[in-house]
Amino acid sequence: MEHGWPEDALEGSVFRPLWLDTVRPEPRGALPADFEADLLVVGGGFTGLWSALRAVERRPGTRVVLIEAESIAEHASGRNGGFCSASITHGEGNGRRRWPAEYEKLHELGMRNLDGIEETVERYGIDCAFARGGTLAVATRPHELEGFEPDAPGFLDAAAVRELVDSPTYLGGRYDPDEGALVDPARLAWGLADAAEALGVRVAENTRLLSLDGKNDEVLATTSTGVIRARKVVLATNAFPSPLRRKRLAVVPVFDYVLATEPLTDDQLAAIKWNPAMGVADSGNQFHYYRITPDRRILWGGYDAVYHYRRSFSPQHFDRRATFHTLAKNFAATFPQLRGIRFTHRWSGVIDTSTRFTAFYGTAHRGRTAYAAGFTGLGVGASRFAADVMLDLIWGERTERTELEMVRKRPLPFPPEPFAWIGIQITRWSLARADRGGRRNLWLRTLDRLGLGFDS
Template sequence: MTLTPREAHARADAAAPAVLWLDSPDRPDARVPVGDADVDLLVVGGGFTGLWTALRALERDPGRSVLVVERDRLAEHATGRNGGFCEASLTHGEANGQERWPDEYAALERMGLANLDEIEATVARYGISCGFERTGQLSVATRTHEVDLLEPSVPGFLDATAVQAAVDSPTYLAGRLDAEGCAMVDPARLAWGLAAAAESLGARIAEDTSVLRLRRRGTSVEATTSHGVVRARQVVLATNVFTSLLRRMRARVVPVYDHVLATEPLTAEQRAALRWTARFGVADSGNLFHYYRLTADDRILWGGYDAVYHFGRGMAPGHEQRPATHRLLAEHFYATFPQLSEVRFTHRWGGVIDTCTRFCAFYGLAHRGRVAYATGFTGLGVGASRFAADVMLDLLEGTPTERTRLAMVREKPLPFPPEPFAWVGIQLTRWASARADETGRRNLWLRTMDRLGLGFDS
């Protein structure tokens, strides 16, 4: 049965407005807020970046006192709302890395794979039950001009017959499987496990604790919170897209909303109809791309495509549910997998991503070297956040390392312009990117952005 757009829309509308990963009876109770405290290291933010920083800080120096403060709940935002693709790439993919840092890309690729290996080892060492599977990721071409992007002359290329034998979709024209560079995880459970691991080493974690301002006090930094004052020898800012405590950062990151659907668990017959026996993630090759995967209980998580920027860098809970985008995603799902016309969606949600003009994280120090930050991950922070934690700890130690010598670490992305120019530029880029997906040609606007090293992505 082929669903009409109206029927697909009704399926999306009927899904519960809830985040699949967070909709779990196993979600830990909230940690209590913290009042006044004195610590060696204060970590602001309870997502992947902050939790990895706390854990790595204590693994590197077990004697230090570490406090993590989160204004909401652990994993509540980008960390608990993504697709669970834990990629080795530190540069938002090979093409972006090769274009921006060709001389050091081999080192970046090596470090990224080592970082993914270390994530896998951490999950095993602490017994973190997060469904970690080193499955790899399948890239697929769904338009004729995308086939060449998958390099047909290079070993490992899958033609239409081969890729449809791996996952059966009439839309697939070609594919390529990166077998080593990506793992699938339950991102919320990974975060909860990292928090428990850090606490097992002595970290304190407080939720419902906002940091309102930072200021230097002699050799320490004083953080005024919603419940007291924390004095710290060093501070790590892991707030990503949320309001930075450093004014200089606010123009370099903009919030983009990504939206996701999750199906009901597939039956054995439905799985067989897909031929999706390996559990790799899938992403198509467009500028506006979909990402999707099987969950541990055989749902399909289906997201991406329609990255949404709200005027004035707007962020609000109401932006997390966007019927027009969820309906569009539903249409695309049933067009990709017409054999799943009977499958319904159970969850729909959205989340905000921190994007910057170079598409991957950037780093720095403030307050005379006592405060470190990392932000701008642009949707690939599940794996890269661990690398970022080590970069920030290296920067705070003040001793150069292979990581801190990287141009990627030393350089900053160009800022976004003020409004209304940011909104106009982003809408024009989205339109031009969609046009390029249809035609296979990048117009003058996109070519100019390429030459300037600027962009917009999620």
């Protein structure tokens, strides 16, 4: 069984997201030919689902319709690792660097947002295995230790880290027990859809937006089934092409790849000493994130984030065997005591990446349409915060959220092709080199000064 491991560990794996390889809810019908609503939400991922639910929670009686081109949780919201972070700034370092004057407020709002997610799950009885066990960040290369501030309280040396999760690659780290949770993301999305419907939201699948036009005091949405007349619109299309021209260069779709092992035995779980409620991430520019699922598999993702020329979504990009084999090799180096374990699932999804790594916000159609995108991998938690921001904007409510510089200012866009592809390839090469040697080259330092970046 172990011969050739990890080279043969992928044999027999299915190309299917683990979270979606289960009994799914009954499909919802498409929207009728014509429809009127106070609020139209476009997109059935976390951003759209939170927008619909928060709208009727904040203003009961609002006529809300949510349309999804395919099925709820079919894309990023059902394909991610299930890490629900309190951070709405893509980590403390990114937040303090970009918004030093308001970081403490951003941190406070992020913590309140995570509390709100936990409270929502409890209030509606959403069965999504929500576990607020925190996150362990680890250093696996000597030059990464400096970023963990070894002389500051809370630093864990190699021995202390290995008491939490045992890997011979760990050199040190920090554990944050409060700012992260784990969820089954597909079940969270399905539960949010059910909760929204229970409060009167109309949720329609297989209803694709074709165009969006502002007319007088309403917005006309032409869909694959007819026309929706809405007073307000929330666009939650994230990495997918937007009907708004101003948003098209603001994000690039980056493919992220994930593996899941067969369920661990009691002995295997004991060998790595891992509390299943705790998520783990290493500290490379090309980093891995990993966790234990409710059925005791190790979900192992990240590292090889890939952008394809002209923002391509071609089906051939999803099953990238070279990347899956790289992930398997890195897994084996991290947990050699699990030698022989097999991977049962492999899959990928698309991350909506912005040049500042966090969501950005805007409006169109004289303030009647709001949008958010650019979560760069942390949308499971930050999407709820984004939903409230967009509702603030279209309802004209001045709140502590709308006063934030992070909300008021947009990031620099990516350049058009071929410059976007060339720049991203140089950046990926530079980040990999920095991981090996610990030094950022001139290209990366220039991006730092310009406030740009690219991260897996």
